[in-house]
Amino acid sequence: MxxxxxxxxxxxxxxxxxxxxxxxxxxxxxxxxxxxxxxxxxxxxxxxxxxxxxxxxxxxxxxxxxxxxxxxxxxxxxxxxxxxxxxxxxxxxxxxxxxxxxxSDWDTFLWNKIDRIHPWLEPPGTAANGETIIPDSVMADIRKAMSCYYCGLCDEGCTVLPVDFGFMGPAALTKAYRFVFDPRDTATRERFKYIEESKGLWDCVHCFEASEHCPRGIAPTERIMALRDKAFELGIQNPRAARHHYSFADSIKKSGVLDEGKLAVESEGLTNIRGLVRLLPTAARALRRGKAPIPYIHHKSPGAPQIRRIIEKAEEKHR
Ligand code: SF4
CATH class of the missing domain: 3.10.20.30 (Beta-grasp domain)
Known part of the structure; x- marks a missing residue:
């Protein structure tokens, strides 16, 4: 042909x-x-x-x-x-x-970001018999994350990276998952310091494009969410993350659809002038790429009342 x-x-x-x-x-x-x-x-x-x-x-x-x-x-x-x-x-x-x-420049795109999570195991020292026993089910899950071959397709599909290139991205965060959930690793808290900084763990917008793009079925978005749950479980406090979660839930509850503009502003905090100023270049890029049309109008989902009832039921269940 x-x-x-x-x-x-x-x-x-x-x-x-x-x-x-x-x-x-x-x-x-x-x-x-x-x-x-x-x-x-x-x-x-x-x-x-x-x-x-x-x-x-x-x-x-x-x-x-x-x-x-x-x-x-x-x-x-x-x-x-x-x-x-x-x-x-x-x-x-x-x-x-x-x-x-x-x-393309893979250093800037991926390798430098993977470096930031300190991608090596910090074991507790050698056991007397030289072994660390890990349950098969745990190892199977870690092995799945380890099967990532850094093709970059999840980062390619990521919807945050086009507007904020500094975002760590799903591939690097999947690498972090691999160590955080490895029972042999003793550096969990230090690792969270690297991944929960600005442009890290909390900047993912859960669009699930990363998981859709992954050819290995590694589900990077779900792994980012698991890292967040782990952070909460460890009592790792992040006021910006708390604001982000509150704003996210509030916008879905009120309109049935995520209001991304409001989410960005409320996550920074309405009184955090420096944080809001930092958003300006990102907002300009979003405008240029048609991701934030002018005038910015957030539309309600026709199913908003139903979605609200579902959220209220879930809230009742967890009270
Ligand atoms: S798409 Fe899947 S295999 Fe490729 S870098 Fe992302 S997690 Fe790894």
Whole structure:
């Protein structure tokens, strides 16, 4: 089949605006997007930069966007993208600074954030018999979190990162989960200091996009929520988090829908002028990206009365 790859191009170290190069190529019916990129690089344009490693959907190195959807280039068949048109747009993943073409800066995007959670086990010392026994069920859950291969798809789908790039993101927080819930780890409280700081644990907006995007079924959003529950269980107080939770519940109870503008302001605290000023760049970015339309009107859900009754019942149950 003949396909045209329309590939995002960016030259590092120049002022040139990013553009797109078109490559017409012939591919077999089972070819993947990565096969196409390799053919382009080998036969048409040796300057095209992209990353790939295991070639079998295991390492997450070739994460890209094809026709606007994030995927692994090595496991996405060209035929699945050309049913309507013989053209495929190929872009780098979102939320990541691009170095060149499809190669992004993973340090800023992910590795520096993972560094912040101190990603190593702090064991209690060696037991007399050299063993630490952990129940299978606990280990199975940790192993699931450990099966993350840092493909970055959860961060790519995250709805906070486009407006606040400093947010730690679901992949790094999933890494934190792996240690916090490991019974051998003795550094839980120290670890919470790193992850509950501003732009950490409490900044997730529970949109569940991270879990939707994870190809390993690791459920990063649920793990962030488990970290929050653990923080409460340990009595880790965070006034901003408490305000965030109160505002979240209040907005759902009143209108059936999360009022994100009100949530951001109330989480900072109405009298916290410095915090409110800090929100301004984020608000400007949200405006630019159409995430906060002007005039900002929060609409009520038609099912608001029903939602309110459900919340009141839940409140009664937990009183
Ligand atoms: S949690 Fe899932 S989506 Fe996120 S980096 Fe790990 S494997 Fe990829």
């Amino acid at each position: 003949e396909v045209t790859f329309k590939v995002y191009r960016k030259e590092p170290g120049t002022q040139t605006q990013p553009g797109r190069s078109d490559y017409k190529i012939e591919l077999g019916k089972d070819a993947t997007v990565l096969d196409g990129l390799l053919k382009i690089r080998d036969e048409l344009d040796g300057t095209l930069a992209f990353r790939a490693s295991c070639m079998r959907g295991y390492c997450g190195d070739c994460t890209i966007r094809a026709n606007g959807k994030s995927c692994f280039a090595c496991t996405t068949r060209v035929s699945s993208l050309t049913q309507k048109s013989p053209e495929i747009t190929v872009d780098p993943v979102r939320n990541m600074p691009v170095i060149k073409d499809l190669v």
